Amino acid sequence: MKEVIKIEGGHRLNGTVRISGSKNSTVALIPACVLANKPVTIFGVPNISDVKSLMVLLNELGVYVEQKDNETLYIDPSNMENIPMISGAVSKLRASYYFMGALLGKFGHVQIKMPGGCYLGPRPIDLHLKGFEALGATVDYENGCYILHADELVGTNIFLDISSVGATINIMMAAVYANGRTTIENAAREPEIIDIATLLNKMGAKIHGMGTSTIVIDGVSNLGGCLHEIIPDRIEAATYLIMAAAMADDMVIENVIPQHLESIISKLKEVGIRMEVGSDFIRVTGRSNTLRPTEIQTKPYPGFATDVQQPFTVLLTQAEGNSVVTETIYTERFKHCYELNKMGADIDVRVPSCFINGKTKLYGTSVTATDLRCGAGLVVAALMAEGVTEIHDVYHIDRGYDNLDGKLKKLGAKLWREKV
Numbered sequence: 017m018k019e020v021i022k023i024e025g026g027h028r029l030n031g032t033v034r035i036s037g038s039k040n041s042t043v044a045l046i047p048a049c050v051l052a053n054k055p056v057t058i059f060g061v062p063n064i065s066d067v068k069s070l071m072v073l074l075n076e077l078g079v080y081v082e083q084k085d086n087e088t089l090y091i092d093p094s095n096m097e098n099i100p101m102i103s104g105a106v107s108k109l110r111a112s113y114y115f116m117g118a119l120l121g122k123f124g125h126v127q128i129k130m131p132g133g134c135y136l137g138p139r140p141i142d143l144h145l146k147g148f149e150a151l152g153a154t155v156d157y158e159n160g161c162y163i164l165h166a167d168e169l170v171g172t173n174i175f176l177d178i179s180s181v182g183a184t185i186n187i188m189m190a191a192v193y194a195n196g197r198t199t200i201e202n203a204a205r206e207p208e209i210i211d212i213a214t215l216l217n218k219m220g221a222k223i224h225g226m227g228t229s230t231i232v233i234d235g236v237s238n239l240g241g242c243l244h245e246i247i248p249d250r251i252e253a254a255t256y257l258i259m260a261a262a263m264a265d266d267m268v269i270e271n272v273i274p275q276h277l278e279s280i281i282s283k284l285k286e287v288g289i290r291m292e293v294g295s296d297f298i299r300v301t302g303r304s305n306t307l308r309p310t311e312i313q314t315k316p317y318p319g320f321a322t323d324v325q326q327p328f329t330v331l332l333t334q335a336e337g338n339s340v341v342t343e344t345i346y347t348e349r350f351k352h353c354y355e356l357n358k359m360g361a362d363i364d365v366r367v368p369s370c371f372i373n374g375k376t377k378l379y380g381t382s383v384t385a386t387d388l389r390c391g392a393g394l395v396v397a398a399l400m401a402e403g404v405t406e407i408h409d410v411y412h413i414d415r416g417y418d419n420l421d422g423k424l425k426k427l428g429a430k431l432w433r434e435k436v
């Protein structure tokens with residue numbers, strides 16, 4: 017049975033919220049663990065459905081997984097089997113594609129279905145596949161499955177046409193056991209990439225340059241176990257910052273790395289949000305009387321993250337004047353705008369931009385989370401709206417927000433779930 021979230025808008029938010037471990041790190045760290053030949057323990061694992069789907073996939077591969085406590089996963093891949101990954105769990109999330117790099121790196125062979133994840137327009141994986149081919153793998157596609165094979169992977173120079181997060185991580189994972197040196201040029205620089213490379217290095221890999229656009233991987237012959245703490249989720253943190261900007265008098269967002277949020281903090285200040293940035297927390301203390309409109313262009317890190325675009329658009333419906341948001345990563349990532357217009361917003365979508373005519377009052381109605389961050393944006397809108405908003409397809413939101421309901425209730429929001 018499906019669930020809806022119902023939110024009664026208008027309640028002020030105050031207090032402290034603790035940010036969980038990064039979804040986009042976790043979903044790559046878990047597949048990366050299978051490269052080890054000994055147990056790995058990861059701390060700060062968020063309680064989200066993407067992690068549950070990955071645990072199903074690990075079990076199917078014969079990897080021993082134990083949930084030590086709410087946030088700790090013990091993963092022992094010592095006795096795993098390289099079976100075809102064709103179950104339904106593969107298509108529940110985007111990140112199942114990280115098993116391509118991990119299994120190709122470890123066994124020289126992988127058979128896997130197409131990944132799932134949010135539909136944000138076409139999301140090709142050509143750069144991942146070109147990278148695997150450059151390392152010496154053959155790529156075939158049969159009956160809806162990719163079949164990658166290599167008798168030997170050999171280090172080489174790979175230039176990514178686009179600095180893709182997924183391709184950078186996947187190629188890094190395939191290359192850790194390759195013979196010789198692999199260099200990835202125009203690599204993505206997202207903090208999650210540093211997190212994955214850090215885990216791999218703790219396991220015994222030799223990776224340098226992560227966090228820059230040139231990553232160098234010197235192949236090794238064995239990877240052991242390790243302990244690893246996941247970085248805080250900068251997208252979850254940004255979502256709560258936007259909620260605070262919308263509805264808080266005094267709210268503290270703790271367990272954050274403020275450097276990861278610079279583009280967001282700077283935009284929030286520009287539109288008039290008052291905040292104090294600490295070493296591992298950000299405190300929002302209200303806003304100027306009038307919220308200012310702005311222009312945003314999404315960009316790869318350290319630019320303004322596409323994953324924050326949708327919730328930020330919602331805030332801009334409350335700015336006095338016209339804002340323009342341009343998507344340079346996923347040009348079709350605007351489905352939230354049509355849902356927001358049902359709530360009273362005035363947004364004109366002309367791909368690759370949306371034009372937000374503010375300020376408009378928002379009213380509770382029935383809307384649909386068409387994807388994860390659309391869902392997050394609708395939650396922000398519902399918190400501000402007059403009356404009750406009913407958000408459908410909340411499974412998208414549950415892919416990426418740990419204990420959203422509990423965290424919001426603690427801050428003073430009024431929300432509940434109902435079966436439909």
Ligand SMILES: CC(=O)N[C@H]1[C@@H](OP(=O)(O)OP(=O)(O)OC[C@H]2O[C@@H](n3ccc(=O)[nH]c3=O)[C@H](O)[C@@H]2O)O[C@H](CO)[C@@H](O)[C@@H]1O
Pocket residue numbers: 040041043110111138139140141142143144145178179180181182183204322323345346
């Ligand atoms: C699980 C995860 O970490 N997901 C994140 C990851 O997705 P993901 O890793 O899928 O995103 P990429 O960085 O790969 O995509 C960036 C751009 O490159 C294009 N592209 C990508 C690969 C490829 O082979 N060919 C190609 O053309 C994509 O269509 C997109 O336009 O980074 C995105 C961009 O920050 C985020 O929105 C997602 O939340």
Ligand SMILES: C=C(OP(=O)(O)O)C(=O)O
Pocket residue numbers: 109110111132133134323388389416
């Ligand atoms: C697009 C996202 O996730 P995924 O790549 O897992 O679909 C996201 O986290 O906003």
